Amino acid sequence: MIPINRNLDPLERSGIRVFTNLAKATPDCRMLTIGEPDRPTPEPVKQAAFRSLSRDETHYAPNQGTASLRAAIAAFETARGRETAPEEVLVTVGATQALYTALTGILNPGDQVIIPTPAFSLYATIVTAAGAEPVFLDVSGTDFQITEEALSACLTESTRAIVLNSPCNPTGVILHKKSLDAVARAVLGKNIYLICDNVYNQLVYAPCGDLTRREELRPQTILCQSFSKPYAMTGWRVGYLVCPEELLSRLLLLSAAEIAAVPTFIQAAAETALTVDTEPMRQIYEKRRNYVCRRLDAMGLAYPKPEGAFYVFADISRFGIPSWTFCERMIREAGLAAVPGTCFGTEGYIRLSYCYSDRELEESLDRLEGFLKRLG
Numbered sequence: 594m595i596p597i598n599r600n601l602d603p604l605e606r607s608g609i610r611v612f613t614n615l616a617k618a619t620p621d622c623r624m625l626t627i628g629e630p631d632r633p634t635p636e637p638v639k640q641a642a643f644r645s646l647s648r649d650e651t652h653y654a655p656n657q658g659t660a661s662l663r664a665a666i667a668a669f670e671t672a673r674g675r676e677t678a679p680e681e682v683l684v685t686v687g688a689t690q691a692l693y694t695a696l697t698g699i700l701n702p703g704d705q706v707i708i709p710t711p712a713f714s715l716y717a718t719i720v721t722a723a724g725a726e727p728v729f730l731d732v733s734g735t736d737f738q739i740t741e742e743a744l745s746a747c748l749t750e751s752t753r754a755i756v757l758n759s760p761c762n763p764t765g766v767i768l769h770k771k772s773l774d775a776v777a778r779a780v781l782g783k784n785i786y787l788i789c790d791n792v793y794n795q796l797v798y799a800p801c802g803d804l805t806r807r808e809e810l811r812p813q814t815i816l817c818q819s820f821s822k823p824y825a826m827t828g829w830r831v832g833y834l835v836c837p838e839e840l841l842s843r844l845l846l847l848s849a850a851e852i853a854a855v856p857t858f859i860q861a862a863a864e865t866a867l868t869v870d871t872e873p874m875r876q877i878y879e880k881r882r883n884y885v886c887r888r889l890d891a892m893g894l895a896y897p898k899p900e901g902a903f904y905v906f907a908d909i910s911r912f913g914i915p916s917w918t919f920c921e922r923m924i925r926e927a928g929l930a931a932v933p934g935t936c937f938g939t940e941g942y943i944r945l946s947y948c949y950s951d952r953e954l955e956e957s958l959d960r961l962e963g964f965l966k967r968l969g
């Protein structure tokens with residue numbers, strides 16, 4: 594092959610897809626692998642897209658997003674506690690593009706980005722592709738919280754950003770005030786950006802603090818948000834980024850080169866999504882979270898308490914099997930797929946998603962229980 598960008602050499606396929614595909618290729622295999630809502634997109638959202646299409650809104654949208662969606666997002670974020678102007682909003686293709694644009698927009702080769710780990714693998718992928726260096730801050734030994742000592746040990750002259758994801762994929766853990774304060778103290782006034790991936794912050798089962806609301810951190814904070822999870826809109830590919838206007842005007846140039854713009858009828862649907870009450874959806878996930886935790890407790894599996902999102906990160910270290918092998922064997926021997934902890938940078942755990950119906954969950958957890966009993 595003719596040489597390509599060397600930054601791509603270390604990149605690998607997402608393990609989540611690998612295990613989902615393996616499960617699909619195995620007859621009668623159940624899955625707890627997928628991190629997307631099993632509910633349909635709310636009807637009013639679909640109707641808004643139909644109406645927009647029937648108005649022939651099928652041409653290029655403004656690069657930054659339509660004025661009316663940006664105004665709605667600004668009002669939404671202001672109501673949630675970050676005073677936001679429409680000029681500070683960039684509409685993106687999901688949080689994925691928001692994260693890509695934010696990180697590639699701020700990083701230079703050799704810069705370092707601190708990623709509390711376990712973490713969603715996308716962060717390290719983007720940082721690596723940008724020719725920068727991911728620095729993994731292992732939080733598995735500190736109740737999945739960030740301590741001042743551990744964070745200081747990762748900080749160098751080259752640190753350009755810290756990524757925060759609370760509630761977290763894959764653990765569901767919410768960062769406590771102490772963790773947030775430690776991060777705030779470490780970055781305040783320094784040339785370090787705070788990338789807040791808040792895609793799960795409407796699906797929470799306990800109070801959830803948020804550094805995007807701290808006025809003093811505003812100049813260095815970039816919020817990445819998505820319509821995917823709270824509104825069951827993963828396939829619509831729409832999200833947004835919020836940051837100070839001066840920075841946004843630079844990131845906008847990058848986004849325009851990446852995608853030109855998000856389709857207008859998708860933006861019309863997203864605007865309607867912001868009027869949808871997510872509470873019923875949240876309650877369904879909370880009920881499932883309680884059920885899964887009860888079942889794991891009965892099996893004697895430990896896990897950090899999931900207070901948001903729709904995952905449980907179960908500790909399988911006592912079986913002495915690498916998580917990848919554990920998950921391969923569980924598919925073969927029990928007909929159940931989960932995601933190995935190593936896909937998130939942490940060995941000794943598996944991620945179970947509860948984006949599944951009550952019946953699916955019951956059957957899957959029965960299989961997990963049977964598998965654990967056979968392992969002994």
Ligand SMILES: Cc1ncc(COP(=O)(O)O)c(C=O)c1O
Nearest residue numbers: 687688689713762792819821832
């Ligand atoms: C933590 C986290 N951030 C970002 C994303 C990407 O979301 P989107 O569908 O908006 O691109 C996901 C998707 O699973 C995620 O779990």
